[in-house]
Amino acid sequence: MTEISFGPFCFDMAAGKLLRDKVEVRLRPQVRQVLRVLLLHQGRSVSHDQMIAEAWQGTFVSRHTVDVTVGEVKKSLGEYGRWIVHRPKMGYSLEVPTSDELVRKGWHFWYRRTPEGAQRAIECFEQAAAECPGDFRAFDGLSTCYLGLATFGMRAPREVYRDFLAAHERAVALGGLTPDLRCNRAHGLHMFEHRLPEAEEEFRQTLREKPAFATAHVRMSLMYATLERLDQALEILRLGYQADPLLPTLPAAEVNVRVWLRQYDEAIAIGTKAVELHPYLQIVRANFAQALQCAGHLEDALAEYRLASVMCPDLPWLRAIEGTCLASLGRRREARAILEELEDMRASRYVDAYYMAVFRHALGQQAAAFGELDRARDENSAFLYSMSVDPKADAFRGDRRFTRLREHVRTPV
Secondary structure, three states: OOEEEEOOEEEEOOOOEEEEOOEEEOOOHHHHHHHHHHHHOOOOOEOHHHHHHHHOOOOOOOHHHHHHHHHHHHHHOHHHHHHEEEEOOOEEEEOOOOOHHHHHHHHHHHOOOOHHHHHHHHHHHHHHHHHOOOOHHHHHHHHHHHHHHHHOOOOOHHHHHHHHHHHHHHHHHHHOOOHHHHHHHHHHHHHOOOOHHHHHHHHHHHHHHOOOOHHHHHHHHHHHHHOOOHHHHHHHHHHHHHHOOOOOHHHHHHHHHHHHOOOHHHHHHHHHHHHHHOOOOHHHHHHHHHHHHHOOOHHHHHHHHHHHHHHOOOOHHHHHHHHHHHHHOOOHHHHHHHHHHHHHHOOOOOOOHHHHHHHHHHOOOHHHHHHHHHHHHHHOOHHHHHOOOOHHHHHHOOOHHHHHHHHHHOOOO
């Protein structure tokens, strides 16, 4: 056995190298030896004498030295340091929760970024929480899933955001406010509570604690869009690329920012590279399609929308923007068929109203379009965050109802 994986860590037994999420955690030599012994005896107690014999090769050291060194190991593991347990008269043991496999499987499903994947992830995290109620990772996973369902228009934010807050609170109570959990909270403050100054400070604190956290850069750029500070959005994305150049949501976000700046050629160039790197991520392809549509390449945009819908057929707003593109092409019969399909779908599932508003306006249904915007406000649609800069909302500008809705997006709830 040359490598041992536990939680987000991988320890190379031969090289004595510890990685967390593929990033090396620096350890001094003696700390590496103590961690190695704990991993070799995972789940079993290692007495002080046994630790001295194996980690110090029999060289005499005090019990205090052993305790201090184990303390360094715990600190190096961060919030996972609580997995190292001390029992008087027995010693130390590394006890990975039995829910570990379920948590790993949950994240695997979540990274599909589809409604089905999210539901399967939630099932895994719920089972993990039932098996090990003290495992903060299960609640971290649940909070991320619920926030993602609201953000990506998979479930009604007004309903699912409550579940996010409850799971997030439990995760923090069990594991502390980690940078990942802080970033989730900042995103919620921005998107669904509209508390923008607080969100900005929480994002800044996240990046102070974890400067290479590229997801925080992506989410912060979205907040700057709400504030109409698009130059800052581009700058924070540039820093995100330095942290993790292959994170797929980075180019997806940059395509949007370029579109909001009306830099359509740049948006298309970035989108072209993004779909080459991440061809099966629907959000990348959908954003690329919107750049093509804004630039007037409607047939190419329609092809991309349809590919995105094939990849994720259970995401209704993808069908809405496909219908909008069909209406712009003059193919109104096909567009109306999609509209009827989405209206029927509403009887049993969430259909985001913001994209329905854009769709109805493209079909000439102006009154119904503003009705959809009111519904988007009532449902707290995540997609309202960009309405001040989004070209798709240009048709609504100048109307007092749109102005009132813009104020809603900046008013704390």
